[in-house]
Amino acid sequence: MHKLLIDQPGAKKLLLGNEAIARGAIEAGLAFASTYPGTPSSEISLNFFQVSRESDLYFEYSTNEKVALEVAAAAANAGVRSMCVMKHVGVNVAADALMTLAYVGVRGGLVILTADDPYMFSSQNEQDNRYYGKLSGLPILEPSSAEEAMEMMGYAFELSEQLAEPVIFRTTTRLNHSTAPVVFGKITKPVTSGDFTKDPFNYVTVPAVSRKLHIKLLKNIEKAEALADASAYNFIEGSGNFGVICNGVSYNYVADAVGDLELDGKVKILRIGFSHPMPGSLIKSFVKDCEKVLVVEEGEPYMEEAVKAFAQEAGYTGSIKGKAPELFSRLFEFDPAMVRANIAKYFNIPYDPETPVDLSDIPELPQRPPNLCAGCSHRATFYAVNRATEGMETIHPTDIGCYTLGFLPPLSAGDFLICMGSSVSTGCGFAQTTDKKVISYIGDSTFFHSGIPGLINAVFNNHDMTLIILDNSTTAMTGHQPNPGVDMEALNFDGFGRVSVESVVRGIGVPHVSVIRPYNVKKSIAAVKEAISHKGVSVIIAQQACTLLERSMKKLVGKPFYVSDKCKNHRNCINDLGCPAFYVENEKVRINAGLCSGCGVCAQICPERAILPLK
Amino acid sequence: MDTTRLIIVAVGGQGNLLSSRVLGEAACRLDIPVRMSEIHGMAQRGGVVESAMVFGDAQSTIISDGEADLFLAFEPLEALRALNRCNSKTIVITNTSSLPPFTAAIGKGTYPDIEAIKQLIKEKVGRLITLDANALAREAGNELSVNIVLLGALIKADVLPITADSVKDAIRETTKAAFVETNLKAFDLGFAAV
Ligand code: SF4
Numbered sequence: 001m002h003k004l005l006i007d008q009p010g011a012k013k014l015l016l017g018n019e020a021i022a023r024g025a026i027e028a029g030l031a032f033a034s035t036y037p038g039t040p041s042s043e044i045s046l047n048f049f050q051v052s053r054e055s056d057l058y059f060e061y062s063t064n065e066k067v068a069l070e071v072a073a074a075a076a077n078a079g080v081r082s083m084c085v086m087k088h089v090g091v092n093v094a095a096d097a098l099m100t101l102a103y104v105g106v107r108g109g110l111v112i113l114t115a116d117d118p119y120m121f122s123s124q125n126e127q128d129n130r131y132y133g134k135l136s137g138l139p140i141l142e143p144s145s146a147e148e149a150m151e152m153m154g155y156a157f158e159l160s161e162q163l164a165e166p167v168i169f170r171t172t173t174r175l176n177h178s179t180a181p182v183v184f185g186k187i188t189k190p191v192t193s194g195d196f197t198k199d200p201f202n203y204v205t206v207p208a209v210s211r212k213l214h215i216k217l218l219k220n221i222e223k224a225e226a227l228a229d230a231s232a233y234n235f236i237e238g239s240g241n242f243g244v245i246c247n248g249v250s251y252n253y254v255a256d257a258v259g260d261l262e263l264d265g266k267v268k269i270l271r272i273g274f275s276h277p278m279p280g281s282l283i284k285s286f287v288k289d290c291e292k293v294l295v296v297e298e299g300e301p302y303m304e305e306a307v308k309a310f311a312q313e314a315g316y317t318g319s320i321k322g323k324a325p326e327l328f329s330r331l332f333e334f335d336p337a338m339v340r341a342n343i344a345k346y347f348n349i350p351y352d353p354e355t356p357v358d359l360s361d362i363p364e365l366p367q368r369p370p371n372l373c374a375g376c377s378h379r380a381t382f383y384a385v386n387r388a389t390e391g392m393e394t395i396h397p398t399d400i401g402c403y404t405l406g407f408l409p410p411l412s413a414g415d416f417l418i419c420m421g422s423s424v425s426t427g428c429g430f431a432q433t434t435d436k437k438v439i440s441y442i443g444d445s446t447f448f449h450s451g452i453p454g455l456i457n458a459v460f461n462n463h464d465m466t467l468i469i470l471d472n473s474t475t476a477m478t479g480h481q482p483n484p485g486v487d488m489e490a491l492n493f494d495g496f497g498r499v500s501v502e503s504v505v506r507g508i509g510v511p512h513v514s515v516i517r518p519y520n521v522k523k524s525i526a527a528v529k530e531a532i533s534h535k536g537v538s539v540i541i542a543q544q545a546c547t548l549l550e551r552s553m554k555k556l557v558g559k560p561f562y563v564s565d566k567c568k569n570h571r572n573c574i575n576d577l578g579c580p581a582f583y584v585e586n587e588k589v590r591i592n593a594g595l596c597s598g599c600g601v602c603a604q605i606c607p608e609r610a611i612l613p614l615k
Numbered sequence: 616m617d618t619t620r621l622i623i624v625a626v627g628g629q630g631n632l633l634s635s636r637v638l639g640e641a642a643c644r645l646d647i648p649v650r651m652s653e654i655h656g657m658a659q660r661g662g663v664v665e666s667a668m669v670f671g672d673a674q675s676t677i678i679s680d681g682e683a684d685l686f687l688a689f690e691p692l693e694a695l696r697a698l699n700r701c702n703s704k705t706i707v708i709t710n711t712s713s714l715p716p717f718t719a720a721i722g723k724g725t726y727p728d729i730e731a732i733k734q735l736i737k738e739k740v741g742r743l744i745t746l747d748a749n750a751l752a753r754e755a756g757n758e759l760s761v762n763i764v765l766l767g768a769l770i771k772a773d774v775l776p777i778t779a780d781s782v783k784d785a786i787r788e789t790t791k792a793a794f795v796e797t798n799l800k801a802f803d804l805g806f807a808a809v
Contacts, residue, residue, distance in 0.1 A: 145674065180649070180650045255674050337681070357701050367724065368662055405660060
C-alpha cells in the first residue's frame with residue numbers, strides 16, 4: 001500500500017513537506033487532482049499519481065497549468081473536492097482562468113497550490129504569488145511547516161466550500177523540500193462523482209453576469225477578512241513591547257531567534273497563516289501596544305504594506321519596518337542567522353554572531369555546475385547543430401527543461417529564455433528583426449505545454465526559423481513525468497491516449513519536417529543542414545528516450561566505451577561534447593565506464609577512431 | 616533539548632538524500648526531534664547537493680553559514696567549497712576519495728591536492744576526521760554504499776544523540792532489501808574507521 005494511504009490515525013511518519021501536503025489533501029477527501037509538474041511542487045503530484053493507481057482518487061498530468069486549472073474548476077463545480085498543483089510561474093499560465101474563476105466560484109472545495117521558489121533554486125524568477133490573492137480576490141493560506149501544511153490542507157477545503165470559491169495554498173521551496181515527523185489523521189473517503197445543474201446567469205461570464213459576480217466576489221472578500229481576523233492560523237505567541245509579524249518559514253526563524261536571544265517577555269509574534277485578505281482588526285490590535293514592529297517575510301513587502309496601512313488607520317505612530325537596506329531584502333531566501341541578527345539590530349538587543357571560518361586563503365576551486373547526463377541525447381543534437389552551422393551566425397532561443405543546461409560551453413546551445421514555450425515565439429521575433437539564422441530548442445513536454453501556439457504563429461506569419469523539438473518521451477527535468485506524447489502502455493499504464501509530436505507538427509502545416517535519431521551524428525548533421533537551408537519554418541524532431549530514465553528502467557542497451565591507445569590527445573571529445581563521463585588522468589583522456597551510457601556519439605567524432613566499445 | 620546542526624554536502628548521485636533519510640528515521644525511532652531540508656531539482660544533474668539536519672528543539676529546517684556543529688562531506692573538493700558552513704569548533708568528516716568535476720577535465724580550474732585540502736580544513740575547524748569511504752564501500756561489496764560508510768563515521772564521532780543500533784534499524788527499514796547486508800557492513804566499516 002502507498003505510504004500516504006495508510007489509514008492509521010496517530011501514526012508518526014517522517015514526511016517530506018510535499019508528501020505531507022498530499023497526505024493532508026487525501027485526509028480531506030480529495031477526489032480530483034490535476035497538475036503540470038514543476039519544481040518545487042512536483043512530489044505532491046507524483047504522490048497523487050501513485051495514489052491514484054490504487055485508490056479512488058482521480059489524478060491527471062494536464063497539458064499545462066491553465067488546462068489543469070480549468071479541468072479542476074469544472075470538477076469542483078460538479079461538486080467534488082479538487083486540487084490543482086503548480087509551481088509559482090505556473091500560476092501565470094493559469095492566471096487567465098484563475099481571475100474569472102474567482103468570480104464564478106466553486107461548489108466542491110478547490111485548492112490551488114502554488115509552490116514559490118525564493119532564491120530560484122530551479123526557476124526563472126522568484127515572483128511572490130501572494131499578490132495573486134490581491135489580484136484575484138481569493139483567500140490565501142500559508143503554512144510554516146510540513147506538519148502544519150498537512151493539517152491546514154483540511155481547512156483549505158472547508159474554507160473553499162464555506163466561501164464557495166477556490167483557495168490559494170502558498171508554499172515555498174523550503175517547506176516543500178523540508179522533512180519532519182508528522183502525525184497522521186483519519187482519511188475521509190472521497191466523493192468522486194457529482195453533478196452540474198445549468199445556471200447560465202451565474203456561470204456564463206458575459207458582461208452582465210460578471211458585473212453581478214464581481215459584486216459577489218467583493219462581498220466574499222469581506223467575509224474572508226472576518227474569517228482571517230478570527231483564524232487560528234493567525235496567532236499571537238509570547239508577550240512583550242516589541243512586535244514581530246511573520247509568515248511561512250520565516251516564522252520558524254523568528255521563533256528560534258526569540259529562543260536563542262532569550263527574548264521571552266520582550267517580543268511577541270504575530271504569525272500570519274491566513275494571508276489574504278490580511279486580518280486588519282487583528283493587526284490593528286496587535287500593533288497598538290507595540291513600541292516598534294518588525295515584519296519578517298521573504299519576497300515582497302506584501303504584509304509590510306498591509307500592516308503599515310492598517311497601522312495608519314489605527315493611528316499607530318511607532319516604527320514599522322521590514323524591507324530596508326539595513327534589514328531585510330526582497331531578494332532570495334532568509335536564514336536563521338539573518339533573522340536573528342536583524343531582530344537583534346532592530347530591537348537593540350546584544351548579539352554575538354557565530355563567525356564562519358575564513359575562506360580567503362583557499363585557492364580558486366573548479367566549479368561544479370549541473371550538466372546534461374552522460375549520454376543525454378540533447379548533447380548529441382546540440383553537437384549536430386553546432387557542426388551544421390559552423391561559420392554561420394545563429395541565435396538559439398531555448399526553453400525550459402534539462403536541455404536548458406546546454407546553454408553552457410562547450411555546447412552553448414541557448415541564447416534567450418523567458419518562460420515555457422518562449423523558444424518558438426521569440427524565435428519568430430528574432431527571425432523577423434535580425435539577419436542571423438534562428439534555431440530554437442524546445443522539449444516534447446514544453447512543446448505540448450505552450451509551444452504549439454508559437455509554431456502555429458510561425459507558420460501563419462511565415463517566419464524564417466528552424467525549431468528543434470528534443471523529444472525524449474518524458475518530462476525529465478522535474479522527475480520524469482509523462483506527457484501527451486509518451487507511450488503509456490509501454491510503461492504499463494493503461495487507459496491513456498497518445499498524441500504524436502510529428503502529427504501535430506505536420507497538422508499545423510509546417511512546410512519542412514524531418515525526424516532524426518541524434519545518436520547518428522552524420523545523418524543528424526545532414527538533416528540540420530537541410531532544414532536550415534529551407535526558407536520559412538522548418539522543424540526537426542530529435543527522437544531519443546531520456547538516458548537517465550532508460551538507465552533507471554534498466555533499458556540501456558549500449559556497451560560503455562573506452563579510449564584506446566590510438567588516442568592522439570586531440571580532445572575533440574572532451575572539448576566539443578562536454579560529456580561528464582570523460583575525465584583526464586595523467587594527461588590521458590579516459591571514460592568512466594560506470595557513467596558511460598554507450599551512446600557512441602564521441603566514438604563517431606573522434607578523428608582517430610580511438611574510442612571503442614568495451615568488450 | 617539542545618540543538619545539533621548537521622550539514623551534508625555531496626555530488627549529485629552520491630546518495631546523500633538516502634543517508635539523511637536514514638538518519639532522520641533513526642532519530643524518529645529514538646523520539647529525538649528532527650527537521651531537515653534538501654535541495655532537489657537542477658542540482659541533481661551532477662551538481663552539488665546539500666542537506667541540512669537540525670536535531671533537537673528548533674523549528675528551522677536550514678542552517679546558516681558558520682552554524683554547523685557537524686559537517687559531513689562526501690567529496691573533498693565539496694568539503695572545502697562549503698566550509699563557510701563551519702566555525703572554529705565544527706567537527707568535519709570528509710571522504711578523501713575525489714570526484715573531479717567536469718570543468719577540471721576541460722581545463723577550467725585545477726583540482727586541489729588532497730593533502731592540501733585536508734591541511735586547509737584542519738587549520739580552520741575544531742576537529743577533522745578523514746576516511747576513504749569509497750575504498751571502504753568497495754570492501755563492503757558495493758561502491759554505492761559510500762553514503763552508509765560515512766554515516767558509520769558520523770555516528771562514531773559521537774556528537775549526535777543517535778545510537779549505532781538505531782541507525783542500523785533504520786538501514787534495515789529504509790534501504791532496499793537486496794542492499795541491507797552490504798549497507799550494514801558498510802556502516803560497520805565506517806564506524807570502525809574513526
Ligand atoms: S535526465 Fe534525461 S533529458 Fe535530462 S539531462 Fe539526463 S538524460 Fe538528458
